[in-house]
Amino acid sequence: SQTIHQWPATLVQPVGSPLSLECTVEGTSNPNLYWYRQAAGRGLQLLFYSVGIGQISSEVPQNLSASRPQDRQFILSSKKLLLSDSGFYLCAWRTLGLSYEQYFGPGTRLTVT
Amino acid sequence: AQTVTQSQPEMSVQEAETVTLSCTYDTSESDYYLFWYKQPPSRQMILVIRQEAYKQQNATENRFSVNFQKAAKSFSLKISDSQLGDAAMYFCAYRSRFQGAQKLVFGQGTRLTINP
Numbered sequence: 001s002q003t004i005h006q007w008p009a010t011l012v013q014p015v016g017s018p019l020s021l022e023c024t025v026e027g028t029s030n031p032n033l034y035w036y037r038q039a040a041g042r043g044l045q046l047l048f049y050s051v052g053i054g055q056i057s058s059e060v061p062q063n064l065s066a067s068r069p070q071d072r073q074f075i076l077s078s079k080k081l082l083l084s085d086s087g088f089y090l091c092a093w094r095t096l097g098l099s100y101e102q103y104f105g106p107g108t109r110l111t112v113t
Numbered sequence: 114a115q116t117v118t119q120s121q122p123e124m125s126v127q128e129a130e131t132v133t134l135s136c137t138y139d140t141s142e143s144d145y146y147l148f149w150y151k152q153p154p155s156r157q158m159i160l161v162i163r164q165e166a167y168k169q170q171n172a173t174e175n176r177f178s179v180n181f182q183k184a185a186k187s188f189s190l191k192i193s194d195s196q197l198g199d200a201a202m203y204f205c206a207y208r209s210r211f212q213g214a215q216k217l218v219f220g221q222g223t224r225l226t227i228n229p
Contacts (some may be wrong), residue, residue: 043221044158049216057215092158100208101146101163102217103160104157104159107156
């Protein structure tokens with residue numbers, strides 16, 4: 001069965017520091033991968049998605065970037081964090097085919113101080 | 114652009130009773146998918162149920178069922194025999210069936226409380 005991992009689970013970082021969040025998927029090949037952000041008490045907003053290694057599409061221009069160095073690895077990064085980057089970050093995956101739902105990881109709670 | 118609206122920020126129900134969560138959406142497309150996700154206190158998003166727009170039959174998953182009204186662009190979730198473990202945030206989501214579309218468009222969520 002498929003499993004999705006995210007780490008770290010919780011992160012507290014000062015403004016201006018770099019960021020690296022990692023997501024890995026097991027049990028599937030060539031998944032579509034997604035990064036979402038959830039602000040407090042809000043719905044999810046898609047930040048980036050990837051349909052293959054090295055292929056990244058950005059939905060919202062911002063202080064963040066994403067990379068996909070391996071088939072089942074998706075990384076969210078920032079060179080300098082802003083206070084507004086605080087939130088709950090969720091990684092999701094989907095396999096190609098008839099199924100259109102996305103499956104989510106456990107998330108990372110980021111607090112920028 | 115598609116939008117999803119959940120007009121009930123909070124709902125509560127007595128254990129073992131039935132509750133319905135509302136969702137409306139706006140789209141000009143005729144073919145799409147709709148989903149309900151559950152986000153418990155752990156905050157991991159869990160898929161509850163999905164509905165294909167081309168199917169007239171309402172989807173059902175055990176105690177969870179939907180009332181899909183395509184003309185009205187309404188997609189409500191009914192939870193029967195509510196259990197304490199159903200307490201969570203519930204999000205309605207839309208996804209285009211268009212080949213190039215990728216994202217899920219989420220509503221703002223409804224917080225469901227189960228009273229023992």
